[in-house]
Amino acid sequence: MAVVKELIRTEGNGSISFGNFELPAKSKLSDFEHQGDMYKVKTFKEITKLERNGVFVYESVPGTAVFELDQTDGSMDFQVEGYEDTQITVELEENMDYEIFINQESIGKMKTNLGGKLSFSAQLEDGATARIKIVKL
Numbered sequence: 666m667a668v669v670k671e672l673i674r675t676e677g678n679g680s681i682s683f684g685n686f687e688l689p690a691k692s693k694l695s696d697f698e699h700q701g702d703m704y705k706v707k708t709f710k711e712i713t714k715l716e717r718n719g720v721f722v723y724e725s726v727p728g729t730a731v732f733e734l735d736q737t738d739g740s741m742d743f744q745v746e747g748y749e750d751t752q753i754t755v756e757l758e759e760n761m762d763y764e765i766f767i768n769q770e771s772i773g774k775m776k777t778n779l780g781g782k783l784s785f786s787a788q789l790e791d792g793a794t795a796r797i798k799i800v801k802l
Contacts, residue, residue, distance in 0.1 A: 667730070668684065668685040668686060668687050668730040668746075669682050669683050669684055669685055669730055669731075669732075670685065671694075672684070672685060672692060672693075672694040672706050672708060673694055673697045673704060673706045673715075675699050676732075676733055678733065678735075679700070679735070680733040680734055680735040680743075681699055681704070681733075681734050682730070682731060682732045682733060682734065683704075683706045683708070683713070683715055683730075683731050683734070684706065684708045684713040684715075684725075684728060684729050684730040684731050685708050685709070685713075685728070685730060686708070686709070686710055686713065686727065686728035686729055686730055686746075686747055686748060687710070688708065688709040688710060688728075689709065689710060690709055691707060691708075691709045691711075691712075692707070692708060692709060693705065693706060693707040693708070694706050702717050702718055703717070703718055703719075704716065704717055705719075708728055709728055710727060710728050711726065711727050711728055712724065712725065712726050712727065712728050713725045713728040713729050713730075713731070715731075715734075720756070721756045721782075722736075722755065722756055723753070723754070723755050723756075724753070724754045724755075725745070725747065725751050725752065725753045725754075726751065726752045727747065727748070727749060727751060728747070729745050729746060729747040729751055729753075729789065730745070730746045730747070731743050731744070731745050731746075732744040732745070732746070738801075739800065739801040740798065740799060740800045740801065741755060741757065741797075741798070741799045742796075742797070742798045742799075743796075743797055744794055744795070744796050744797070745787060745789065745794065745795055745797055746789065746792060746793070746794040746795075747787070747789030747792075747793070748789065748790070748791065748792060749789065749790055750786060750787070750788050750789065750790065751786065751787050751789050752784060752785075752786055753784065753785055753786070753787055753797070754782055754783065754784040755782070755783055755799065756780070756781045756782055756783075757777050757781050757782075757783055757799065757801070758777065758781055758801065759777055759778070759779055759780060759781035760776065760777060760778070760779060760781075761776065761777050761781075761801055761802075762774055762775070762776050762801070762802040763775055763776075763777065763783060763799050763800060763801055763802060764799070764800050764802055765783075765785055765797070765798075765799050766796075766797070766798040766799075766800070767787055767795050767796070767797055768795055768796050769796065769798075772785065774802065783799065
């Protein structure tokens with residue numbers, strides 16, 4: 666895979682892809698319309714962040730490239746690529762239990778906080794990719 670050179674795009678299957686961890690300086694793109702929602706992405710080597718309609722959706726430290734992000738009421742599914750171990754935070758339903766899978770292997774069950782945030786780590790050394798699936802229990 667490669668980074669998302671245009672910072673954010675719609676995929677043929679209706680999902681979105683975003684992020685470019687190769688950028689040395691922060692870049693952002695606002696007012697990207699997708700399925701009636703407005704998205705904003707900020708990305709570069711140190712961080713990648715996505716908002717939908719002004720509300721936090723995704724953040725990684727350091728920056729990543731995210732492919733085919735698909736979110737439903739009960740799950741979030743995407744592929745992520747990066748250059749070193751990465752801390753990922755997503756916003757889901759608050760105070761709920763979720764199971765997190767990385768490359769189809771469960772890394773455990775976690776409960777979101779009162780703000781709905783869920784944080785976990787992914788090993789993405791040397792351009793590795795990982796398929797992430799988060800499922801509400």
